[in-house]
Amino acid sequence: MAMVRPVSPRTPDGCEECLKEHSTWVHLRLCLTCGHVGCCxxxxxxxxxxxxxxxxxxxxxxxxxxxxxxxxxVHEALV
Structure with a gap:
């Protein structure tokens, strides 16, 4: 399975879980495997x-x- 591929954000308006939980976030990150949008x-x-x-x-x-x-x-590094 390729770890990095073209993806579309599943929740382009914000963090998927925070939107469901009515939580707040600071910055957003896009998973390059599945398109999950999560908070930093x-x-x-x-x-x-x-x-x-x-x-x-x-x-x-x-x-x-x-x-x-x-x-x-995994490597705790910029790639």
Whole structure:
């Protein structure tokens, strides 16, 4: 299974779990395996990291306007 592929954001309006839970987030991250949108480690609930841990999808891209960097949760490094 390819870890990085073209994806469409499943919830383009915000963090998937925060939207369901009526929580707040700081910044958003897009899973490059499945399109999950999760909140960053600066957010109270860290849903992007939780998603990576529970699914084994390690690479996210910033889902913030004007940013195009990627992060690997396995290596804790920019990729």
């Amino acid at each position: 480690d600066s957010s109270p609930l860290k849903h992007a990291r939780r998603h990576a841990a529970s699914t084994g999808h390690p690479i996210v891209q910033s889902f913030e306007p004007g940013e195009d960097w990627r992060w690997c949760f």
